Amino acid sequence: GPAGFDYLQNAFSGHYGPPADAASSLPFTSSWLSSSKTDVEAEWREYNESVSSLELHPQGLPPVTLRTGGSVSRITMHSPASVGPGKEEPECKGERTDLLLRLGLLKLVSQIEGLKPETLPETLKLNLYRLRDVQCQVQRIVVISTSMLVLRQTLVTEQLVSDPSALESLVSQSTKRLSELVEKDAGIGLPEIVEAITELPDSNDVVVSLEKLRAKKEVVASMIAKSLRPGDAIFTCVSRVIYLAMRGAVLGGTRSKGRQLVEVALRRIGATLLTEKVIDAARVLIVLATVSACVHGVWYDNLLKDE
Numbered sequence: 001g002p003a004g005f006d007y008l009q010n011a012f013s014g015h016y017g018p019p020a021d022a023a024s025s026l027p028f029t030s031s032w033l034s035s036s037k038t039d040v041e042a043e044w045r046e047y048n049e050s051v052s053s054l055e056l057h058p059q060g061l062p063p064v065t066l067r068t069g070g071s072v073s074r075i076t077m078h079s080p081a082s083v084g085p086g087k088e089e090p091e092c093k094g095e096r097t098d099l100l101l102r103l104g105l106l107k108l109v110s111q112i113e114g115l116k117p118e119t120l121p122e123t124l125k126l127n128l129y130r131l132r133d134v135q136c137q138v139q140r141i142v143v144i145s146t147s148m149l150v151l152r153q154t155l156v157t158e159q160l161v162s163d164p165s166a167l168e169s170l171v172s173q174s175t176k177r178l179s180e181l182v183e184k185d186a187g188i189g190l191p192e193i194v195e196a197i198t199e200l201p202d203s204n205d206v207v208v209s210l211e212k213l214r215a216k217k218e219v220v221a222s223m224i225a226k227s228l229r230p231g232d233a234i235f236t237c238v239s240r241v242i243y244l245a246m247r248g249a250v251l252g253g254t255r256s257k258g259r260q261l262v263e264v265a266l267r268r269i270g271a272t273l274l275t276e277k278v279i280d281a282a283r284v285l286i287v288l289a290t291v292s293a294c295v296h297g298v299w300y301d302n303l304l305k306d307e
Helices: 002-016 019-025 027-037 040-056 096-109 122-157 164-184 190-198 210-215 217-227 233-252 256-267 272-304
Strands: none
Touching (some): 002 272, 019 272, 027 096, 027 122, 040 096, 122 164, 122 190, 122 217, 164 190, 233 256, 256 272
């Protein structure tokens, strides 16, 4: 409440000085805002274009085409339409500070390198561990999505599934197993990932040849390892899709509009089952942006006043 914000403002002022001194006392915050401003107009325009295209093209962009010619099926299982347990957060209306904070936070957690306290904006230092948690969640989403793309490619090119519904059933099962695994152990290795997505009970009725799938484990492992390297085409593509999905929720909010934008983005890589994970990560960033605007708004205003 207001009393809490006043306390945080006073504590921040006691440590970093008054808002009038922001340019000299908050170098990392100033640099962060400046970097966020470089493409904020383009990001906002792209976001609004994606909102407009929802009505014209509800299925979104064409699916990702993989190196060997396979592609993600358009028949993808949707995540549950019901709202998750978290509080629903509002969309961004384009107000400058709110927009800069939301996009700035999104860019921070989208970095590959882990966030460091010594270079974090001064206004965000108390939220380092929250931001690290979101960064880890984003990276987990990238790993799961990439692994599912490789699994789809293997199943299709090796003709291991009988029809699209069988493919979606298997991918759904594998996504659930891998999601549970990475949530339990953030340090899992490639063997555990491959085991999670390829191991099925002998009684399964969706894979034509379970033995053939298991025989492809080394191939699957090699493809996932290559696709998770920064600079790899698949890694770049998946990372961009996850960024767009996150942007859709961070700017569109966690209600219907944001959820639709997330699903449209994730559908390109057959990852709509991860919609709730994206929404949960975006919800944290919206809350952090909102709270920081309330607590540090006068400092931000001083840093932005000459722009």
